[in-house]
Amino acid sequence: MDIEKYIDDYTNWLKSEITFTKIGEYYEINTPFLDCKNDYLQFYVKQDGNNLFFTDDGYTINDLEATGFKMTPNRKKQLSSILNQYGVHLDHNDLILSAPATEFAKRKHAFIQCMLKVNDLYMSSRSKVTSYFLDDIQDFFTEKEIYCFNNMQFVGKSGYAHNYDFAIQRTRNMPERLCLAINNPSRTTLSSTIFAWDDTKPDRPKDSKLIVFLNDSNKLGKNVEDAFHNYEIDTIRWSERNQPANIHLLTA
Template identity: 25%
Template sequence: MNAPDLAREYLAWLKERLLTVKRGEVSVLSTPFLDPFHDGIEIYCESHNGDLLLHDGGKTFDNLLDMGIQIDSSERRQQIVAHAIAGCGVEFSGNRLQTMTTPDSLAQRAHFLLTAIARLNDLWMSAAPRSPSDFFALVKEYMDQQDVRYIANVPIQGRTVAHMIDFVISLGKGKDRLIKLIGSPTLQSAKLMSFTWMELREARPDSQRVVLLNDTAMPDAFADEEEPVVRGISEQTGAILHAYSDRVLAWSAHNDDQFLSAIAA
């Protein structure tokens, strides 16, 4: 039996669930991707001095506030936001996540804006008691301590759009290791990851595709435990990640020698 064309099936599924509506002078793209409150993520598009302005309507910032995350009141959280959206070409302006584009690059910039929104939605973990930092900062600190040579936040062109890769590690002889982080492993984040790997599998066939997921959670501040608690992921989420990745690594194993050898060149 022939293997299904998963890329085509996924794109067909996505196309069926994307909807564009007009609200006055603004076009609104409704997506099947969900925010932390299980509402569909929307992207707003409006004309601006001959170009196009894409933004999230301020909903990402509002969601963070609803989760108790005050970005403006913490320099550390401002740094977390900067890390999360680095390389996406977007900015916070008036509590709105936005980017400028032209008709020719509209799809690419919309994809980057969705990437930034997805990253910021993971900031719920920084509101938990005793949470030391966001996942990107934790991994970056680990790599620096282990003297791993890497390039962070690298856009790599796929079959249709460019994709932000959290860390790229050169393996020599024209090969490299692409590492994508998942701070909150869910079925949705796994599907987004699979789309990235499907795109890059054709464009970068010699690259190793590695997923590093955060399977730990810091205990409550009043709990007796002193160590992070390992949390499981669903069987379906794990199956999708393993199907499209060369390696799937769990952060809970970062003290193991095998973990470092799988990360470093």
């Protein structure tokens, strides 16, 4: 294996795939690296004396927000950690990096890595995405003045403990409502949710309800909702959370 040749081939290919265009005082640089939508990453750089200034012109953050990605406190904390790692700062929505002109290659590489890492917030691990979905629901509850308890645990008739993401206390018109957030609805999550509720319900007040928030940013099969409804479990699609019937279910 001629590894040195392969590395040379890679660097030659990389160089051939990078293009640039002069736009005003900046150069627009297009790279062969792909974002989460399979678009090629591009950024802008200009020189002022002995210093270089890199910017993505707001593309990375704006693109995230266009997908419905919301900057909750946890996400802002992770974003700040990524920016600090690569020496990049945020100006409004623009990623900005300044560096000595002598460090162009190293800082260009760091800036591209930063853009990719920030873009990957959209493709975070499932556990983090679930955490973010919970953040979004909590923000929604705050916005609608829905007062609840977080992360409640109840022991079912089997003796097993089951966790619920939110619990809304009973009112004059509505019973106790327990809520679960399901970021990736599947047969497995459906079965485990139904088992947990079937195990918990006998030890809760007789009219208690379970409400499941379903993240429908990806395709959601109707059979998932039908299965929940067969067990008298209410569902709220995240995209339909502001519908009057859903607001009534949570606030009445």
